[in-house]
Amino acid sequence: AAARAAHLMAELGGGTVAPVIGDRYPGRQPQRVIEFDPAHVARVLGIAVPADEIVRILTSLEFQVQPLADQSTNLPIYRVAVPSYRLDVTRPIDLVEEVGRIWGYDRFPTTLLCDELPPQRANLRLEGAERVRDLLVGCGLDEVITFSMVDIEDEGNLWPQGAQFGLGDHLRVRNPLSSERAYLRQTVLPSLLHTACENLRFLDRVAIFEIGAVYLPAEGQTLPNEPRRLGIVMTGPREAQSWLAGQDRTPLGFYDLKGVVEALLAGLGLEGSFEQGKHPAFRPGRCAQVSVASGEAEAPSLTGDSVVGVMGELHPLVREAFDLPAQPVCMLELDLDELLATWGAGRKMAPISAHPPVYEDLAVVVDESVPAARVQDLIAQTGRSLVRTVVLFDVYRGEQVGAGRKSLAYRLTYQADDRTLTDKEVAKLRAKIVHRLERELGATLRS
Secondary structure: OHHHHHHHHHHHHOOOOOOOOOOOOOOOOOOOEEEEOOHHHHHHHOOOOOHHHHHHHHHHOOOEEEEEEOOOOOOEEEEEEOOOOOOOOOOHHHHHHHHHHHHOHHHOOOOOOOOOOOOOOOOHHHHHHHHHHHHHHHOOOEEOOOOOEEOHHHHHOOOOOOOOOOOOOOOEOOOOOOHHHOEEOOOOHHHHHHHHHHHOOOOOOEEEEEEEEOOEOOOOOOOOEOOEEEEEEEEOEOOOOOOOOOOOOOEOOHHHHHHHHHHHHHHOOOOEEEEEOOOOOEEEEEEEEEEEOOOOOOOOOOOOOOEEEEEEEEOHHHHHHOOOOOOOEEEEEEEHHHHHHHHHOOOOOOOOOOOOOEEEEEEEEEEOOOOHHHHHHHHHHHHHHHEEEEEEEEEEOOOOOOOOEEEEEEEEEEOOOOOOOOHHHHHHHHHHHHHHHHHHHOOEEOO
């Protein structure tokens, strides 16, 4: 092959072949030799391989094995010469690996532990946060990380129209790098709004979230409390600009954010509810408190005891203070530790019923001020274990229900674990539900 290559170079390149073709290798490498103790096989692999079998295996792999005797113990050892092409064999442990490989791993005996492993305790704090991240990323949001040190005026901008806001309980950094990093934050929302503003300079849509600590003074303690908060900011068109979306540039709104929160709670296996709330940072009528039912509750509580956060559409004055464009900006802040405490409490499992369900629609007319969630809770509480699901599928306002009234239509699923429900049982339960709605909410059954 070398002569053929030289001939081609001379023929094609116009060169001359030298009269002598010799090896230009710098020097001959000595053969690698390893002293190998066969007892090392049993110590490492935990199996007894006969000495003659070890010699046979190594010889079959073209190792040259020469028996010797250890001068100190007078036990047999081997002087093993390694083939030049086996550059991976440099130590006795490499020879042990070769013996085990050829001997066969399937011939290794199964050895059980002498004791049971201790139970593994899950870190719910870390696992819960990772679960929340995965769910929000699955909803199309991007995670950001912002500074914990902020400008106090930014938090003040969340309280427009002269709302009460003071600096007394904010922790000041002793040696701040600048006035914009002089205080420890008590909310993650201003940082998220600044991040959204920066990204909107070259993007038309922003959907971001952050999981970070806030710093609240602890009475009688040197160090502050550091609860974790989950913040979300969404703004811009609902659909990315493409031929498929066409000219539809409907902006992200309150119900888009509500859908993300519902997906988050569903992914955590939690029952959530939304109640109209008030906060100076949000537009009136576009603000809601987010509540989570405990694992033992039959339905979400609307009393405020389980409120974990607030969400809504940003107030126009707050939007202007953060230099955001004139479009709906929706944001949310949740107490993540409180949320995950409910998640970590565990859930009860129930067997799937083998009996068929009964589906029925129920439409009631209530005052405009009555939340749909309140009606849904009363239906679920009245039906108890026989009403499996209550889903709102229609809201109507118009002449047929009168001014100041609205019609709410729900789809109910009845099902029992031990029997097939009869028409009489369903009718009796339906009458009980309607009676309670009439008594407590002033509802009327829509014909």
